[in-house]
Amino acid sequence: ISTNNESAITTLFKEVHFADVAEVLDEVNFEEAIYIIKLLDSEKTSEILTELEVDIREKILENLSAKEIAEEIEEMDTDDAADIIGELSDERQKRVINALEDDELAADIKELLSYDENTAGALMAKELVKVYETWTVAGCMRRIRGQAKDVTRVHSIYVVDKEDKLVGRLSLKDLIIAKSDQQIADILKSKVDSVNVNEDDEEVAKIMAKYDLEAIPVVDDNKVLLGRITIDDIVDVLKDEAERDYQLAAGLTQDVDSDDSILQLTRARLPWLFLGLVGGIGAFIIMEGFQGVFTKYASLFFFTPLIAAMAGNVGVQSSAIIVQGLANDDVKGSINSRLLKEMLLAALNGIILALFLFFFVWAYEGKIDTALAISTSLVAVIIVAGLIGTFVPLFLNKRGIDPAIATGPFITTSNDIFGILIYFLIAKMILGI
Amino acid sequence: ISTNNESAITTLFKEVHFADVAEVLDEVNFEEAIYIIKLLDSEKTSEILTELEVDIREKILENLSAKEIAEEIEEMDTDDAADIIGELSDERQKRVINALEDDELAADIKELLSYDENTAGALMAKELVKVYETWTVAGCMRRIRGQAKDVTRVHSIYVVDKEDKLVGRLSLKDLIIAKSDQQIADILKSKVDSVNVNEDDEEVAKIMAKYDLEAIPVVDDNKVLLGRITIDDIVDVLKDEAERDYQLAAGLTQDVDSDDSILQLTRARLPWLFLGLVGGIGAFIIMEGFQGVFTKYASLFFFTPLIAAMAGNVGVQSSAIIVQGLANDDVKGSINSRLLKEMLLAALNGIILALFLFFFVWAYEGKIDTALAISTSLVAVIIVAGLIGTFVPLFLNKRGIDPAIATGPFITTSNDIFGILIYFLIAKMILGI
Known part of the structure; x- marks a missing residue:
């Protein structure tokens, strides 16, 4: 590019598939991208434009006149054309549509733009x-x-x-x-x-x-x-749906990728982390309330990370299964029968894990009452965590809210707090404090 | 079905799309499903068979003779036919293939069966x-x-x-x-x-x-x-890929859905929970080691769930971004530059959250040194958690291991332990204990 050998570049890109050209443009610096776009003919560049990442396309379109954009648009399928015009400001949308020479195409695009996002209308093409x-x-x-x-x-x-x-x-x-x-x-x-x-x-x-x-x-x-x-x-x-669910489960607001700027990534990550922080402060306040227990049963406190982790993991597992089942339309039966099943399942898992923990604590600490208190409350915590993980997405779904937001940090945080509270209450009861 | 009105059922199902019939069969009891399959002609049932869920199809095929299966197979596209024959035992595979009247089809299916799972060969059809x-x-x-x-x-x-x-x-x-x-x-x-x-x-x-x-x-x-x-x-x-990644992130071994039996679900969930349990025991041992700190700085212990939660959340966020980036082929640049970026990002997030935590602890506890110790170590924990979350999937990917296993419980558990250890070490240092 630096030598500005126009014909060599043109020949080079002519041989390459437009999706690959788009990848190259995503990489090179911005002036070079504009330069290449202006060099190639509109039949090819229109295809490249549809493949580019949104933020880069936005910048390129800003540097083209309404007339130039209209030329690109005329080479596109109506669905792609409408998507790209939809990204422009209202003012520019009008100017580009007016610059279209093909009146029928202009009418088609106007029609497609009129449908709500995420409907069949916004997705369809007029060509058939x-x-x-x-x-x-x-x-x-x-x-x-x-x-x-x-x-x-x-x-x-x-x-x-x-x-x-x-x-x-x-x-x-x-x-x-x-x-x-x-x-x-x-x-x-x-x-x-x-x-x-x-x-x-x-x-x-x-x-x-x-x-x-x-x-x-x-x-x-x-x-x-x-x-x-x-x-x-x-x-x-x-793909978008799967990515969104995955990101929600991981505690990311949608639509970031690893190449975004630190500021964009912070915006996607910080709110969820803040939720975790507030949850942690909640756990702190609960534990402080049980401070008196420490003198006699210090080891109870050392198991709180274990309890919190188990509550979180069980919650995420059960909510993920429900969220995925809802997405595939194969969650059948009433909420009550779901909750009953989850209760049995959590109880089974909980008892197996609690047995293991019981023998560990007994062997390590030598106190059978502490071991019993900790493992009994682990079972209770796991059951409650499983029920919360099952109930919340089903409830959100009934209310017409995307159940995927119930996975990840949301369920982890609430389960942390409930888990620790239940843990100390049951342990206190068993130990008779 | 109970009245055994054959012609009525045949007419009913003739009007319905085979994918819908498959859904009905997934629902009704097993004898009814066999009855319906035997009633309908093989052109329709072959399509239904390909749409059924694997476990139900398995049971139905067990009740059909090799000859009957061969008749169904002859109506299918070669790729579906090979998939279904591939689910049978070696012995039955041979018998079904021998029962095929069309020699060319038999040869095609044998060829398709010879390709490794998850390759283009196993996915393709011979029809073209x-x-x-x-x-x-x-x-x-x-x-x-x-x-x-x-x-x-x-x-x-x-x-x-x-x-x-x-x-x-x-x-x-x-x-x-x-x-x-x-x-x-x-x-x-x-x-x-x-x-x-x-x-x-x-x-x-x-x-x-x-x-x-x-x-x-x-x-x-x-x-x-x-x-x-x-x-x-x-x-x-x-769809399978997205589901698998999602389930791994949620701590489920692949291939369960909400309608599986409690035993199947336990098999999918328990190993990951066990991992969490072992991690929790690790955290317990660390905290016990710092037991002496308690008399003077009890509140340090009450913040461990917060520290563990933040370490886990940050780790999951950064690993999910990397895993998704790897899946989309858009993780570019060296591992070092990735780690540097994550460090800056985590530092930024960490400082914002730590400032909030600092003022909370100061106001609530009234001790500026505790507040400083806790919030400083929070920043360190978040940075380390982010680095682990970034490094592990990149490392696994380099080694040819699916990086998706690095999300979820795996990263949460290791970050819990590292987080708590770093937290106590830094807090001890700052407080001069």
Whole structure:
């Protein structure tokens, strides 16, 4: 780049896949990225732009005029185009849309921008191959040749009636196999899955994964065909969903990655750590309340980290299982039966662990009453922790709140406090203090 | 079902999608499931079998003869067929394969079974549309009509030379648009991504997601075309990967769900809890060693749960970011620069939290030296916890071990111990005990 050998660069990047170019641009410094983008033709750069990371794309777009952006947009599929325009300020959105030469495209993008985020409408593309049920196979083939040029990949051909309502689908294969004078209405498959334009995108992902669909048509409340969603968009939805759940479980507010700045990372991490700090102060206050116990049973205090850790771990395990079960739609039965099962499970785990702890403390400390007190309360703490871990995500889910926030620091912190409190109460009772 | 009204059931299930039937079968009791499977014709049941949960499918297959299974298998795509046969015992595998009437299918399945799990070979299907570069468009169309009947979805047509080596691809669209007397060699796209049959399946998923591919051809070391992988298989790989990472982070050995038996769940949860228990005992031993400090600075002990919680939370946060970064291939730069960044980040977070804690302890306890000791060691603990959380997954990854095991209980437990040790050492030093 430093030698500014334009033609060499152009040739070099022409051979490379746009996703790889995007990776290079994510790496090089900003002026170089702009330089490369302006050098390549818009057919290629439009693809590169869609692959870039959001923050870098934002910076590049700031350096392009509305006219230049419009040129890039015209090369894109409508769904990508709408996503990118959606990232601009309202003011620039209008200017870019006005700069589009293709009026139909401008209308499509305006429509796509009007749907709420995380709905099927925001995910779909307007490009699709649509035929009327009254056409013949031969006529259909002829017209598809025209439509298909705009559509990168033909998954299904959607058949509509004269009011543009979806009535069936066809594959290209069906069309090739059929005789050329047959009518579309005679060869269409009337069983066609579709989703409403306002459907949640994670729901769409579930449907497509369940039925192994590669594309699904999107319709409005009157069954009028509006667009289609392809499986590659769903892959992104699934990845984002998994990443978000994972980050929530680890105590990160969503949308950070390891290359973000220290300030961005602090913003994602500090609130959860602060929650932990407040929880720790809670534990401190509880322990201070039991200070009097220390003179006689000092070792009780030395087991608090163990109790807190076990309460936290059990809570995270049971909440993670519930959160994952809810995501896969396979949590069945009532909350009560779930809680009962978790209680039995926690009791079983707790008793096994407590037995081990009992013999350790007895052998190490030589006091059977301390050993009994500590291990009995461990069982109680594990059961309560399991119940909290099971109940909280189920409760949040019932209330329509994302249960994934219940995993990680939230459950750990509350279980720490409850665990230590239960521990001292039961130990005091058993030891008769 | 109880009234055994065969025709009514058959009609009912005929209308329903096989994925939904599979869900019903997962629910009903076992005799009913067998009854329904035997009632429906093999075209439908074969699809249902592929959708069933593994444990239920296993039970159903046990109740079918080799001949009956072979009939089901003949209706399946080769990849699903190989997966299901792979679940049988070696003995039954042979009998089912021998019972297959289609010799070519039997050979395909044997080939697919020979590839290692989690490779492209184990994931691919043999069904694909293959044409020779020397054919004309018209001849090609004629032969595709034959081949395509076996292939559920035609993604791409793969073009091979006379040695069956992959030389390019075509879309059905290209074929429809081309003139019928053109030669395939003239219209093929020579740029075609492919993966080696021994490639890791998660790597294949990454490639397909990155380049937005819907299908990718699989070749051997000599570039001979062996099969193809479609994006719906990749969706499953991605989901499994995300679930596994999530479960590891939550302290669950992989592959449990909320409907598993208490014994299965205990097997998944107990080992990690045991790890926590051992860690807790380690913390106990450390604290006992510092017992003498108690008379003068009792409150130090009451802050151990706070210290342990912060060490655990910071460790999980930093390891989760690294694990996710590694999964997305965007951890760049040396280990040292990563550690330096994490150190700065942890120091920043630590100082903010420590300031808060300092004023709390000062106000609450009235002792400025205790407050200083506790908050200073908090900063040190957070920095060390962040470094461990960053280093361990990077180290495991370098060693070729899945870094995801470093999140969750593993990092929490080790950070608990290190945290408490550092805490008491620094506090003792500052307080001059």
